[in-house]
Amino acid sequence: xxxxxxxxxxxxxxxxxxxxxxxxxxxxxxxxxxxxxxxxxxxxxxxxxxxxxxxxxxxxxxxxxxxxxxxxxxxxxxxxxxxxxxxxxxxxxxxxxxxxxxxxxxxxxxxxxxxxxxxxxxxxxxxxxxxxxxxxxxxxxxxxxxxxxxxxxxxxxxxxxxxxxxxxxxxxxxxxxxxxxxxxxxxxxxxxxxxxxxxxxxxxxxxxx
Amino acid sequence: xxxxxxxxxxxxxxxxxxxxxxxxxxxxxxxxxxxxxxxxxxxxxxxxxxxxxxxxxxxxxxxxxxxxxxxxxxxxxxxxxxxxxxxxxxxxxxxxxxxxxxxxxxxxxxxxxxxxxxxxxxxxxxxxxxxxxxxxxxxxxxxxxxxxxxxxxxxxxxxxxxxxxxxxxxxxxxxxxxxxxxxxxxxxxxxxxxxxxxxxxxxxxxxxxxxxxxxxxxxxxxxxxxxxxxxxx
Numbered sequence: 001x002x003x004x005x006x007x008x009x010x011x012x013x014x015x016x017x018x019x020x021x022x023x024x025x026x027x028x029x030x031x032x033x034x035x036x037x038x039x040x041x042x043x044x045x046x047x048x049x050x051x052x053x054x055x056x057x058x059x060x061x062x063x064x065x066x067x068x069x070x071x072x073x074x075x076x077x078x079x080x081x082x083x084x085x086x087x088x089x090x091x092x093x094x095x096x097x098x099x100x101x102x103x104x105x106x107x108x109x110x111x112x113x114x115x116x117x118x119x120x121x122x123x124x125x126x127x128x129x130x131x132x133x134x135x136x137x138x139x140x141x142x143x144x145x146x147x148x149x150x151x152x153x154x155x156x157x158x159x160x161x162x163x164x165x166x167x168x169x170x171x172x173x174x175x176x177x178x179x180x181x182x183x184x185x186x187x188x189x190x191x192x193x194x195x196x197x198x199x200x201x202x203x204x205x206x207x208x209x
Numbered sequence: 210x211x212x213x214x215x216x217x218x219x220x221x222x223x224x225x226x227x228x229x230x231x232x233x234x235x236x237x238x239x240x241x242x243x244x245x246x247x248x249x250x251x252x253x254x255x256x257x258x259x260x261x262x263x264x265x266x267x268x269x270x271x272x273x274x275x276x277x278x279x280x281x282x283x284x285x286x287x288x289x290x291x292x293x294x295x296x297x298x299x300x301x302x303x304x305x306x307x308x309x310x311x312x313x314x315x316x317x318x319x320x321x322x323x324x325x326x327x328x329x330x331x332x333x334x335x336x337x338x339x340x341x342x343x344x345x346x347x348x349x350x351x352x353x354x355x356x357x358x359x360x361x362x363x364x365x366x367x368x369x370x371x372x373x374x375x376x377x378x379x380x381x382x383x384x385x386x387x388x389x390x391x392x393x394x395x396x397x398x399x400x401x402x403x404x405x406x407x408x409x410x411x412x413x414x415x416x417x418x419x420x421x422x423x424x425x426x427x428x429x430x431x432x433x434x435x436x437x438x439x440x441x442x
Contacts, residue, residue, distance in 0.1 A: 009330040011307065011337060012240045015247035031331075080237055080284035101284075102260070105242035160432035162425065191396075193428055198394025201435065 001116045002026045004045035006036040006062060007078070008055050012101070016049075023109070025116075031055070033062045040070055047116050050095075052079040052086060060093045067094035074115050078108065097121035139203035142188050150187070153180045158197050229345060232277040233258045234265035235307065236286035247334060254341075262291045269295040269302065276303045276341050278328075281319050283309030285330075289322055296323045303344040307337070313358045316351070317366070320359075326350035373437035379421045387414040389439060392431045 003020055007013040008031040017027040028043045030036050033056050039045065048066050052059040063075045074096035079086065087098040096115055099108050111121055146154065149170070156166045167177035181193070190196045231254055233241040241258035249256045257274070259265050265288060269277050277295055279288035285307070292304045304324040308315065316327055326340040326349065343350035351359065380388065383404075390400040397415075401408045415427060424430050 009240075009309075010333040011244065011328070011330045012237075014334050015243040016239075018247050019243050101237035101239050103239055105239040105246075108239045157428065158432075160426065160429040162428070190394075192394075194391060194431060195394040197428060197431065198392065202394075 001047060002028070002043060002045045003112070003116075004036060004039050004043060004048045005029045006033070006048065006054065006059070007031065007051035008053075009051070019105070019109070020112070033057045033059075033065070036062055037065055037069070040066060040073075045070075045073055047112065048073060048075040049078050049112065050075055052077060052081055052090070060089055063090060063093040063095045076112070076115055076121070136203045139188075139199055139205065143200060143205060145187055146184060150180055150184045153177065154184050154188075154196065154200065157181070157184070157193055158200060228253055228255055229275045229341065230255045230273050231257070231341065232265065232269055232274045234260070234262070234277065234286075234288050234291065235280035236260055236284070237280075240285065244334070244337075248338075251338070262286070262288055265291050266294055270298045272299065274299075274302060276305060276344060278305045278307055278337065278341070279324075281306040281308050281324075282312065282315050283330075285309065289319065292319075292324060293322050305337070305340050305344055305350075311352075311355055313355065313362045316355060316359055317362055320349070320351075327352065327355065369436050370438055373433050376422055376433060377437050377439065380418060384414050384418050384421070385439070387411060388418055388430055388434050391415070391427055392434045392439075 003025050005013050005017055005020075005027055007016075007029075010029075010031065013029050013031075017029050020027050028039050028045065030039050031054070033054050036048065036050070050059045050062050050066070054062065059077060059079070063077065066073065066075045075094065076097040076099060077087075077090040077095045078099045078101060079090075080101045081087075082100045082102055090098045097111060099111055101108075115121060143151065143154065152170060153166055156169055161169065163174055163177050163181065166181070167174040170177060170180075172180075185191065185193070185196055188196050188199060190199055231248065233245055233248075233256060235241050238258075238260040241260055245256040245258035248254050257268050259268055265277070265279065268274065269291075277292065279292050280286050281289050281292075292306075295302055296304065303326075304322075305326040305328060306316075306319045306324045307328050307330060308319075309330055311329055319327060325344040328337050328340045328350075329352070332352075340350045377385070377388075386404060387400055390403060395403070397408050397411045401411045404411070418430055419425065419427070422430055422433060424433070
């Protein structure tokens, strides 16, 4: 079977290619979406394996593009992600399956074999999980919940700006800056500016919250 | 495109040991497993693949591993502290970082921890083999372009630290302790309890700190402390 592998992590995709070749398949490795689209015509793959994050765009767009051009060729996503939302988005884009790099190699190879044989993949639900909300993730999500303006305020806070400096940097009245500040503290669930800074810095987000 | 396959034994001469035992650790199990298959075909490599930090520690501590190749950023997990623990248990082990991105601050932290090489996942298997051979020869192996950025980063950091340290030198031991506690986000009451002093004394210390550093807010003092590296990350 001709398998097109699209992943910019050559350290992963080169060995994967070698393993597939050893199993009797023919492979082509590309590291960009543009390369994948080009390979559709000159390689004529029977199966495509697509990573989600690529240098020239999202693998989801890649899935849609390949699926549109060659509906007969199943496209499977093989990603580092184990997020349910990514899996759902991939299937919506037309993916024949969603595999995680966290799965054992044997499970991935087995799934590729079955797809190549025209079988449907049962949703490997164990591969998707709502990853443990560890502290860093929790903080990241809290910060993601801030408005752009509030994030700017937080950024200034980490740089040790006071209310007046923040107001000046944002081009707003000090009272407005204070309101933003209060909202930042409220949303981060902390009582002081120091706590807010300590929270994001310890979550490794000090430089660019 | 060239399809990678098992290599000839041409590399044997470049490796100082006849057989190198390699540990691969990354949360992405299929990644370490396919990589182990390919690297295991090298005549001079013996490879163990694991996908959990505790397994990496167990295997690495066992004493037979020469080189540990560990994921240090991104979705492959963070084996930085694993590397640190391995190095503490086995000072002769050589650590190679495998990284998703090219963040120079992470690179600096990785090297400071004792890693000897940095290989981006975008690089091929040859790059990893080169890095392994290099660390076995006692070299440090960082992509040259990143090295330029790294040096600029380190020099800048060094200058910042020196400036901050000079200013902090004016503080007494007690004031330094208070500042450190502030940097961890503790409240005045918590600091008072920890240092067994009254909240009023904490306030006095804080005022003195700000006066000595010529700053107006605790936040600015903490930022300075962080630059000097006396307060966490």
